[in-house]
Amino acid sequence: MQPGSGIRPASTDELVEALCRDARPLAVRGLGSKRAIGRSIDAEPLDLSALEGVVDYRPAELVLTARAGTRLAAIEALLAEHGQRLAFEPPDLGKLLGANGNGGGGTLGGVLAANLSGSRRISAGAARDHFLGVTAVDGRGALFRAGGKVVKNVTGYDLPKLLAGSWGTLAVMSEVTLKVVPSAETERTLILPDREPAAAVATLTAALGSAHEVSSAGFDPWRGSLLRLEGLKLSVAARAQALLRELGSPDVEILEGPASREAWSSLAGGEALAGWPVVWRISVPPADATRVLRAIEPERYLLDWGGGLILAAYDTVDAARVRSALGDGHALLLKAPADSRTCRLHPPGAAVGQALERVRDAFDPDRRLNPGRMD
Amino acid sequence: MICFPAPDSGLLAKRDAIVAGLRQLLPDTSVIAEPLRLKAYETDAFTAYRQTPLAVALPSTTAEVSRVLRFASEQGVNVVPRGAGTSLSGGAIPAADAIVVGLGKFNRILDIDYANRCVVAQSGVTNLALSHAVAERGFYYAPDPSSQIACTIGGNVAENSGGVHCLKYGLTTHNVLGVELVLPDGEVLRIGGRHLDSGHYDLLGLTVGSEGLIGIVTEVTVRILRRPQTARALLIGFAGIEDAGAAVAGIIAAGIIPAGMELMDRPAIHAAEDFVHAGYPLDVEALVIVELDGPEVEVDLLIERVSAMAERHGAVSCRASTSEAERLRFWAGRKAAFPAVGRISPDYFCMDGTIPRGELPRVLAAIGEMSERYGLRVANVFHAGDGNLHPLILYDANRPGELDKAEEFGNEILKLCVDAGGVLTGEHGVGIEKRDLMTYQFSEADLEQQHRVKRAFDPGLRFNPGKVFPSLHRCAEQGREHVHAGAARFPDLPRF
Numbered sequence: 001m002q003p004g005s006g007i008r009p010a011s012t013d014e015l016v017e018a019l020c021r022d023a024r025p026l027a028v029r030g031l032g033s034k035r036a037i038g039r040s041i042d043a044e045p046l047d048l049s050a051l052e053g054v055v056d057y058r059p060a061e062l063v064l065t066a067r068a069g070t071r072l073a074a075i076e077a078l079l080a081e082h083g084q085r086l087a088f089e090p091p092d093l094g095k096l097l098g099a100n101g102n103g104g105g106g107t108l109g110g111v112l113a114a115n116l117s118g119s120r121r122i123s124a125g126a127a128r129d130h131f132l133g134v135t136a137v138d139g140r141g142a143l144f145r146a147g148g149k150v151v152k153n154v155t156g157y158d159l160p161k162l163l164a165g166s167w168g169t170l171a172v173m174s175e176v177t178l179k180v181v182p183s184a185e186t187e188r189t190l191i192l193p194d195r196e197p198a199a200a201v202a203t204l205t206a207a208l209g210s211a212h213e214v215s216s217a218g219f220d221p222w223r224g225s226l227l228r229l230e231g232l233k234l235s236v237a238a239r240a241q242a243l244l245r246e247l248g249s250p251d252v253e254i255l256e257g258p259a260s261r262e263a264w265s266s267l268a269g270g271e272a273l274a275g276w277p278v279v280w281r282i283s284v285p286p287a288d289a290t291r292v293l294r295a296i297e298p299e300r301y302l303l304d305w306g307g308g309l310i311l312a313a314y315d316t317v318d319a320a321r322v323r324s325a326l327g328d329g330h331a332l333l334l335k336a337p338a339d340s341r342t343c344r345l346h347p348p349g350a351a352v353g354q355a356l357e358r359v360r361d362a363f364d365p366d367r368r369l370n371p372g373r374m375d
Numbered sequence: 376m377i378c379f380p381a382p383d384s385g386l387l388a389k390r391d392a393i394v395a396g397l398r399q400l401l402p403d404t405s406v407i408a409e410p411l412r413l414k415a416y417e418t419d420a421f422t423a424y425r426q427t428p429l430a431v432a433l434p435s436t437t438a439e440v441s442r443v444l445r446f447a448s449e450q451g452v453n454v455v456p457r458g459a460g461t462s463l464s465g466g467a468i469p470a471a472d473a474i475v476v477g478l479g480k481f482n483r484i485l486d487i488d489y490a491n492r493c494v495v496a497q498s499g500v501t502n503l504a505l506s507h508a509v510a511e512r513g514f515y516y517a518p519d520p521s522s523q524i525a526c527t528i529g530g531n532v533a534e535n536s537g538g539v540h541c542l543k544y545g546l547t548t549h550n551v552l553g554v555e556l557v558l559p560d561g562e563v564l565r566i567g568g569r570h571l572d573s574g575h576y577d578l579l580g581l582t583v584g585s586e587g588l589i590g591i592v593t594e595v596t597v598r599i600l601r602r603p604q605t606a607r608a609l610l611i612g613f614a615g616i617e618d619a620g621a622a623v624a625g626i627i628a629a630g631i632i633p634a635g636m637e638l639m640d641r642p643a644i645h646a647a648e649d650f651v652h653a654g655y656p657l658d659v660e661a662l663v664i665v666e667l668d669g670p671e672v673e674v675d676l677l678i679e680r681v682s683a684m685a686e687r688h689g690a691v692s693c694r695a696s697t698s699e700a701e702r703l704r705f706w707a708g709r710k711a712a713f714p715a716v717g718r719i720s721p722d723y724f725c726m727d728g729t730i731p732r733g734e735l736p737r738v739l740a741a742i743g744e745m746s747e748r749y750g751l752r753v754a755n756v757f758h759a760g761d762g763n764l765h766p767l768i769l770y771d772a773n774r775p776g777e778l779d780k781a782e783e784f785g786n787e788i789l790k791l792c793v794d795a796g797g798v799l800t801g802e803h804g805v806g807i808e809k810r811d812l813m814t815y816q817f818s819e820a821d822l823e824q825q826h827r828v829k830r831a832f833d834p835g836l837r838f839n840p841g842k843v844f845p846s847l848h849r850c851a852e853q854g855r856e857h858v859h860a861g862a863a864r865f866p867d868l869p870r871f
Contacts, residue, residue: 058731058733059628060624060625060627060628060732060733061731061732061733062627063731083630084630115572115577117572121571121572122571125545125549126571126572128572128577128580129545129548129549138824142820142823142824143820144818144820144821144823144824145817145818145821146821146824146825148729148797148798148816149731149796149797150729150730150731150761150762150796150797150798150801151729151761151762152537152541152546152729152758152761152762152763152801152802153729153798153800153801154534154535154546154584154800154801154802154803154804154805155798155799155800155805155809155813155816156805156813156816156817156821156822156825156843157581157584157585157825157828157829158535158548158580158581158583158584159581159824159825159828161548161577161579161580161581161583162576162577162580162581162828164577164580165572165573165574165575165576165577166576170576181632182630182631182632183630205490208492209489209492209601210601211513211601211602211603211604212670213669213670231669231673232673232676232677234672234673234676235669235670235672235673235676238670238671238672238673239670242670283570283571283572283573283574284570285488285491285568285569285570286490286491286492287488287490287491287569288570305571308570308571309571328553328568328569328570329568329570330570330572330573330574330575332574345574345575346574346575348575349565351562351563351564352564352565352566352575352578354562355558355562355564355578355831355832356575356576356578358831358832359576359578359581359828359831360576361831362824362827362828362830362831363824363827
């Protein structure tokens with residue numbers, strides 16, 4: 001560890017030491033795959049990429065413990081060897097953010113810190129829902145553990161939930177435990193020829209309200225409405241047939257297996273929006289999607305989560321327009337020029353804002369972890 | 376013996392003024408202060424302990440809750456939130472120097488929103504009422520704690536309740552989209568909504584399972600799901616409980632996630648069969664109920680696969696339900712197992728530890744050995760699929776010393792769960808019951824971090840005092856008064 005060129009702890013002890021040595025602000029990072037999200041900050045880098053490796057993985061328990069700096073790709077490869085996967089399907093934003101292949105999907109800790117979930121979010125839950133336990137060091141340098149290594153656990157506060165989506169501003173994760181799930185035997189995507197958002201959201205809503213266990217539902221205006229079915233082969237076949245009958249759509253394109261997977265990773269990764277300098281990730285009640293789209297008029301957009309997630313692309317940042325269009329919801333400025341001063345997270349109301357600040361005080365009273373990155 | 380924090384004598388002395396103050400904030404009928412009527416609020420479903428509160432407030436609007444909490448804050452009075460009072464860990468047992476704030480009047484469903492697949496309800500609405508409200512369109516609310524006909528969605532949020540089907544469909548925390556939370560100082564927060572993932576610190580995730588220690592939930596938005604097309608159950612008998620545990624672990628390891636997977640041992644099977652005549656085999660040591668749901672072709676295939684797997688693990692009997700009536704009959708015994716055990720023993724304690732599934736055989740064997748050592752019978756009825764144990768320790772509180780012995784036995788089981796890589800509580804909460812064991816699972820630094828979060832919301836530590844955190848200074852002697860033989864609360868509720 002050399003001062004000046006950043007700190008790179010290789011163990012939990014070294015991480016504690018790094019945080020206790022002085023009170024300097026730190027820019028927490030893994031492989032840098034999401035560095036383009038948030039404002040650039042003037043702080044000494046705390047590089048977690050050496051906190052690496054799987055600590056415990058028992059496939060029969062559907063639980064995996066790894067150091068936070070472990071590459072996501074390595075985790076996914078290991079799980080695949082055992083016929084398992086991360087149910088929340090973390091999206092690879094590399095192409096969208098133009099991170100120059102900088103770490104691809106990044107680290108496991110980074111995925112959790114951003115609470116980024118892919119298209120299966122609506123049926124399988126978010127990253128936060130699979131985050132069972134954590135060892136972390138807070139802004140004071142205090143080491144703590146929370147949660148556990150079993151799926152069903154209500155012992156004490158659910159601090160892993162707080163760290164999920166905290167963008168490294170509460171504590172630095174050293175080791176994380178996740179729930180993993182068996183991979184589906186097969187998957188199939190049905191593409192219906194919708195072109196307008198209102199028709200598409202109607203299709204997605206009908207599909208998700210059916211009994212056919214649609215696991216993902218999205219829309220690309222250049223392609224159509226996408227519906228994914230996963231599971232045992234004969235079950236997928238039966239459900240696909242029943243679903244199409246119910247939707248009454250005559251003209252359907254079908255993607256099987258790898259082509260289906262590719263379609264969803266491209267959608268969740270926002271690949272079609274890679275050419276735009278500004279991209280918002282907007283979470284809304286699905287039934288609001290059409291109204292919001294009309295109000296924010298993006299240059300290009302994609303819908304996921306049955307309409308509940310809008311990826312909206314622009315040439316410039318117009319935060320007032322996007323944010324004023326929302327009722328219930330949240331607009332994250334996912335991609336913007338580094339010098340854009342716009343706050344990345346959706347401004348909370350006053351009362352919630354105060355509660356959030358008090359939570360931050362409880363972990364990082366001096367605001368030394370990723371200060372200003374998401375504010 | 377579980378101790379309560381010694382009540383603040385200053386608050387006890389101010390009781391009349393506090394009651395008078397509440398009566399200025401709420402209609403007369405919404406404040407209870409008469410000793411006889413307060414008795415109804417002395418305990419919850421953790422009936423071995425009880426405390427009479429200073430007063431009970433029954434607000435009917437969020438504004439009233441806010442006013443009551445602001446008043447309590449100004450007066451420095453403790454507050455104990457209460458839903459239906461079905462907590463099995465003493466989460467709703469009052470403190471002697473506290474106002475109980477009951478949410479019984481928050482009983483309206485506010486919106487059924489099929490387009491966004493969610494329901495917005497006041498926090499006092501029962502769990503089952505949510506499912507009933509959307510049944511006509513084939514939807515339901517997935518988490519199904521066994522007390523679901525009585526327990527409230529607000530209580531479910533406080534405890535992060537589970538149930539048989541959370542193996543496949545998740546706990547409360549995975550099915551709640553938003554809450555309205557009134558903080559201890561009366562401030563009202565709207566957290567989440569009909570959308571997913573707020574983007575800020577996950578205050579929703581923190582609120583779920585916070586056991587009434589950071590505020591009072593007045594409104595909840597839950598997601599609803601379409602009912603599966605079909606459901607069938609398997610009733611599988613084993614000659615040894617270890618075989619049964621291994622079969623359960625094997626089914627999950629094979630990549631099958633059943634809708635529910637429950638295990639009962641011989642004492643529980645016999646008690647249940649005597650009680651409800653579900654047709655359980657009586658010549659087996661363990662019975663596993665596996666429920667599979669989904670499209671018919673899938674369910675039929677999985678029934679075959681699980682049957683074959685059970686056979687490989689030495690099952691001595693295996694029956695698949697062939698009708699909805701038969702499936703419900705399979706469940707009838709399981710659902711009645713707690714009251715059934717109540718018939719064969721004057722009293723019992725229900726434990727709630729979770730362990731890695733692979734540890735089931737070893738831990739069950741160890742519990743058997745402890746049972747002999749303590750000279751107390753145990754019936755095992757539990758959510759085997761997710762390793763969530765519910766050993767029921769049978770005892771008779773009328774025998775001097777037996778309650779203490781039963782508590783000690785229970786503590787030893789929970790420590791064993793932690794030693795096996797598990798946790799103290801899978802779904803019932805810490806409450807007062809497991810509070811003093813928290814230091815066994817967590818270090819002082821771990822607990823301090825949780826406590827800092829608590830103080831961020833409740834700096835005066837007035838909310839649900841004496842629960843979850845083992846920070847006792849002095850011990851009050853009152854508190855334990857046993858409820859015995861049939862006098863248990865809600866004896867007619869099924870318990871899982």
